[in-house]
Amino acid sequence: MPGQYSPSPTGGPTQALADALAAEYAAVWAYGVIGVHLTDAARTAARAAEAAHRSRRDALLLQLAEGSGQVPADRAGYALPYPVTDRAAALRLAVEIEERTAGHWRAALPHTTGADRNTALAALTDCALRATRWRRTAGVTPVTVAFPGRPA
Secondary structure (H helix, E strand, O other), X not given: OOOOOOOOXXXXXXXXXXXXXXXXXXXXHHHHHHHOOOOHHHHHHHHHHHHHHHHHHHHHHHHHHXXXXXXXXXXXXXXXXXXXXXXXXXXXXXXXXXXXXXXXXXXXXXXXXXXXXXXXXXXXXXXXXXXXXXXXXXXXXXXXXXXXXXXX
16 A cells, blocks of 8 residues: 655656555555445445545546556555454544545645646545544544644
8 A cells, every 4th residue: 555655856747646546546445445344324435435536546547648648557456554354444444545645645736736736635635534534433533633644
């Protein structure tokens, strides 16, 4: 799973968006693991989150393919940071994947302008909101963080 992002000094907007795409790939994959351990409203929320990440991934794939022609490939699988065997671990992973993805989008902000910057800010906001909802579902306090996507 992509960890907290540290931007490279030579990375431009294309690299920042490619890094965000890698985080979206991982998020889609992680929600496949998360969803099987949840029920009812939480499972529905996981499906919606996965759909949101798929949509963002697909938009980035098209944008990068039309722009630079170089699109980073998805991996066949990702190493989880810990075993996910129950509801509690699934909720913890949901929070973590949203925080990590938010970190990649936050890192894209200084490298982007115009529509790309708006996309990065909207993605950061979406991830922060989902992380807050997952914290609330998991009973984690505080449910919000001061600066979403910022390394602790």
